[in-house]
Amino acid sequence: MTALARHPLASTSCPRVGAFRGASRVRVVRCAAAAGEVMLEVKDLEAKIAATGQLILKGVNLTIRNGEVHAIMGKNGSGKSTLSKVLVGHPDYEVTAGTAVFKGKNLFDLEPEERSHAGMFLSFQTPIEVPGVSNVDFLRMACNARRKSRGQAELDPLEFYAYVMPKLELLNMDPTFLNRNVNEGFSGGEKKRNEILQLAVLEADMAILDEIDSGLDIDALRDVAKAVNSLKSADTGVLMVTHYKRLLDYIRPDFVHIMQAGEIVKTGDMSLVDQLEAGGYATLSMVDE
Numbered sequence: 001m002t003a004l005a006r007h008p009l010a011s012t013s014c015p016r017v018g019a020f021r022g023a024s025r026v027r028v029v030r031c032a033a034a035a036g037e038v039m040l041e042v043k044d045l046e047a048k049i050a051a052t053g054q055l056i057l058k059g060v061n062l063t064i065r066n067g068e069v070h071a072i073m074g075k076n077g078s079g080k081s082t083l084s085k086v087l088v089g090h091p092d093y094e095v096t097a098g099t100a101v102f103k104g105k106n107l108f109d110l111e112p113e114e115r116s117h118a119g120m121f122l123s124f125q126t127p128i129e130v131p132g133v134s135n136v137d138f139l140r141m142a143c144n145a146r147r148k149s150r151g152q153a154e155l156d157p158l159e160f161y162a163y164v165m166p167k168l169e170l171l172n173m174d175p176t177f178l179n180r181n182v183n184e185g186f187s188g189g190e191k192k193r194n195e196i197l198q199l200a201v202l203e204a205d206m207a208i209l210d211e212i213d214s215g216l217d218i219d220a221l222r223d224v225a226k227a228v229n230s231l232k233s234a235d236t237g238v239l240m241v242t243h244y245k246r247l248l249d250y251i252r253p254d255f256v257h258i259m260q261a262g263e264i265v266k267t268g269d270m271s272l273v274d275q276l277e278a279g280g281y282a283t284l285s286m287v288d289e
């Protein structure tokens, strides 16, 4: 989902280590299972809104290993989308402190496009429309840019058609989507499916999915989740931002993080989500609000 990093306009297991942060100290919990290689390591990340200087991220720490699925939840305005966008290099934000290493590279040394080529993908909460550009041309261009960066031969239109058809089928998407302009006139659910189609086409290593469940009907949610699950492997990482358990019932996270006021203040497993569903954020003991 290097959507941002991925395209030029915006630009596509087992729990191991989790930090449980209380009001005054951080406790590290380690699982005995074998750990995959670290894909993304974010340390003490701080970022502000470039235009206003308002600090939004206030020391985010997050480690995602190959094969892991992480979910980030949190109240509205806690900074979840900002974190997603900062990771792909959105120009609205400026990193003021901290580090992020993605597949061994300093993420903040890379341009958004380079992050995409390196395998990072963000699905937008509100996918943008690109009038005048057909979906198939856009997808092929993005796909070939990534292939080129990996030293692979570019796909011609016919080859791309053969490549993309099974992916459309997987998502239960009508092939006529290919000939329509990117997201133009798409329903909310169609836009979300199109995001996942981009993820599938780009074969990204790290998928950041920002509220892919919003606006989806029950069938579309199942299709999208099925597609994401089919794209997961021991070499990919997933970071999902969501407000609801229903998505996590389909795409099971290894870790669930709670974000509050620009920080990850609690990390656990699905039981955290059950607590949230039962009693809201007030039931979790987090840092003082």
Ligand SMILES: Nc1ncnc2c1ncn2[C@@H]1O[C@H](COP(=O)(O)OP(=O)(O)OP(=O)(O)O)[C@@H](O)[C@H]1O
Binding pocket: 049, 056, 074, 075, 076, 077, 078, 079, 080, 081, 082, 083, 092
């Ligand atoms: N480009 C921006 N300009 C102005 N304010 C911004 C911008 N980006 C983020 N913010 C502010 O930063 C805070 C965090 O926003 P963000 O979208 O990251 O929250 P969120 O946790 O994703 O919220 P939600 O759950 O509602 O999607 C909010 O107060 C938001 O208004």
